[in-house]
Each structure stands twice: as C-alpha cells, then as structure tokens.
Amino acid sequence: DIQMTQSPSSLSASVGDRVTITCRASQSISNYLNWYQQKAGKAPKLLIYAASSLQSGVPSRFSGSGSGTDFTLTLSSLQPEDFATYYCQQSYTTPLTFGGGTKVEIK
Amino acid sequence: EVQLLESGGGLEQPGGSLRLSCAASGFTFRSYAMSWVRHAPGKGLDWVSSIVDSGYSTYYADSVKGRFTISRDNSKNTLWLQMNSLRAEDTAVYYCVLSSGWGGPSYFDYWGQGILVTVSS
Numbered sequence: 001d002i003q004m005t006q007s008p009s010s011l012s013a014s015v016g017d018r019v020t021i022t023c024r025a026s027q028s029i030s031n032y033l034n035w036y037q038q039k040a041g042k043a044p045k046l047l048i049y050a051a052s053s054l055q056s057g058v059p060s061r062f063s064g065s066g067s068g069t070d071f072t073l074t075l076s077s078l079q080p081e082d083f084a085t086y087y088c089q090q091s092y093t094t095p096l097t098f099g100g101g102t103k104v105e106i107k
Numbered sequence: 108e109v110q111l112l113e114s115g116g117g118l119e120q121p122g123g124s125l126r127l128s129c130a131a132s133g134f135t136f137r138s139y140a141m142s143w144v145r146h147a148p149g150k151g152l153d154w155v156s157s158i159v160d161s162g163y164s165t166y167y168a169d170s171v172k173g174r175f176t177i178s179r180d181n182s183k184n185t186l187w188l189q190m191n192s193l194r195a196e197d198t199a200v201y202y203c204v205l206s207s208g209w210g211g212p213s214y215f216d217y218w219g220q221g222i223l224v225t226v227s228s
Contacts, residue, residue: 044144044152044215049216051212087151091208096142096154096157098153
C-alpha cells in the first residue's frame with residue numbers, strides 16, 4: 001500500500017498568512033494526488049486534483065504543486081473561511097489512501 | 108446540481124449487518140465510478156470501496172474485504188454498500204462519493220452529506 005505522510009499535522013496561522021502543507025508518498029505516484037478541505041461536521045471538499053489543477057469554484061489563493069513523491073498545497077493569503085483540516089489523497093493505485101490530515105487553526 | 112443522498116445508517120451490534128444506499132441525481136450516473144469513504148470519530152478519512160461505471164469491477168480496502176459489498180443499479184441511479192460482520196472499528200460517518208477520472212488521475216469531486224454508522228453493543 002502507498003503511505004501518504006502529511007506535515008505538519010497541525011499549524012496555527014493568522015489571517016493573511018501564507019500557508020504551506022506538504023504531502024509525501026511512500027513511492028512515486030506521478031501526479032495522481034488530490035487535496036481536500038474538511039470543516040467540522042461537513043463533507044470534504046475537493047480543492048486540487050492531479051497535483052496542480054484547481055477544482056472549479058475554488059478560490060485562486062489555493063494552489064498545488066509537485067510530482068513523484070513530494071507535493072505541496074499552498075494558501076497564498078489565509079482567509080477566515082480557510083480554517084479547516086486538509087487532506088492529501090493518492091489515486092495512483094488501490095487501495096486509495098489519504099494522508100493523516102493537517103489542521104489549520106487560528107493563531 | 109449533483110446530489111448524493113445517503114440512507115440506511117444507524118446503530119447496529121457487532122457482528123450485525125447494515126445496508127447503506129445512495130440516491131444520485133443531477134448527473135449521468137451510469138458514466139461515473141462511485142465510491143464510499145468513511146470518517147471515524149477523531150480520525151482521518153478512510154477509503155472503503157469503489158465501483159466502476161458499468162459495475163463490472165469493484166475495489167475494497169483490506170479492512171472491509173470479504174465483509175462489505177459495493178453494488179449499483181444504473182437504471183435506478185442508486186449505489187449501495189452492504190456491510191456484514193460489523194465491528195466496532197467500522198463506526199464512522201460514511202460518505203457516498205462521485206469519483207471522476209477513474210482509470211487515470213481520479214478524484215472525489217462530489218460528496219454526499221454523510222450517514223452515521225455506529226457499531227456497539
């Protein structure tokens with residue numbers, strides 16, 4: 001199985017900050033990497049697919065990069081509605097696997 | 108508008124069975140793979156199972172293989188998850204998910220609101 005390791009597991013940031021979350025795969029997954037946002041009590045929401053493609057309707061302050069084993073989700077200027085938990089997920093092979101999540105909290 | 112509406116959850120004893128249903132609307136159901144993803148309390152997201160558009164191929168997490176069965180009826184726009192031999196560790200919110208791009212860089216782009224399954228005596 002492909003293991004997905006996210007870091008950090010949590011972070012505190014202020015509105016307007018630039019935030020970077022990393023995700024590392026245990027083997028190369030090309031660009032088969034997606035990012036989701038989940039708020040408490042809500043279903044996850046797709047942000048980025050295929051490592052760097054912005055899902056329709058997602059603000060342009062979200063961006064993704066990377067290929068192979070190392071990937072990054074960047075929020076260029078954190079907004080109040082961005083405080084949530086973020087997950088990466090590989091779709092290279094089954095079993096499909098998620099990272100452990102990164103909780104973004106208000107400083 | 109894509110809508111995915113789960114039903115069939117609830118409280119079940121260990122060893123029991125439940126059948127989750129997902130009624131889909133707002134898209135061409137027969138053209139998309141579908142999946143179930145769960146979220147246990149205090150834990151991260153966990154992929155459970157997927158089924159391709161035709162229904163001919165299915166995929167399972169090792170933790171549910173042999174106990175859970177995913178199926179679909181494209182004439183009824185409905186997805187199911189039959190869960191047998193339930194364990195306490197199956198307790199979670201279960202999401203029905205539209206899976207785009209299956210066979211390539213696939214992704215979960217539409218999610219239902221989720222349904223709670225609790226396994227406890």
